[in-house]
Amino acid sequence: MNIEEFLSEDFIWLNEPVKSQLDVFEKVSAKCQDKGFVSEEFLEKIKEREKVFPTGLQLDGYGVAIPHTDPECVNKQFIAVFTPEEDVSFKRMDDSTAEVKVKIIFVLGLNQPHSQLAMLQELMVLLQDKEAVENLRKTTDKKQMIEYLSDLSKQKQR
């Protein structure tokens, strides 16, 4: 499975005005719950998990976040893509006392442990590509975002 199969226009927010990571979680959870992809505990679980084990990643001069939580509250797998109008603060995965300003957030709705390796590797390689992240950040059209992510993941496979 590659990234494309986890994406849907329903779960993409572009240049969205938000004040904090909580706004991000609330928007994504509400939509995913509405579409039946997550249980009603998802919001609380993802907030809790982010507090204990944050998911902000400091890369070379920019930040991204990959929030995710227990498989039990995910009914159907998905990846939500969220670009905030202005960078949002996340705590760092490797140091929860430090913060990172993130440009793009991928909420990972996964429920099968030990799998999705190919997709996760594609995603990690993609996040490490500064130019790609900049381009994703600038994308204003949902369809284009999906095409762009699929193209990138295909390039990375080669």
Place this chain on the structure above:
Amino acid sequence: MNTKKKVLVACGTGIATSTVVVERVERLIKENGINAEVEQIKISEAKGKQEGADLIVSTTMLPTTYNIPTIIATGYISGINAEQLDEKILSELR
């Protein structure tokens, strides 16, 4: 004596980042001919599983202390200093 070593690879939920790191560590072990096995866990399970294991490799911060060596491997996710992490892990297992 070349006894088989055991590496615990952990992340917060045992579902996303540790999956990527398990693959990387398994490849590292194989390529360097090291006699070791890898188990993917949630970091909350590490305390109970450390006995019989030789090393904990975690993508998240450690919530407590352990009796065996630990390595924070967020670099495998961010790509920053990933080669240095390879060396650190190898030196623990050799």
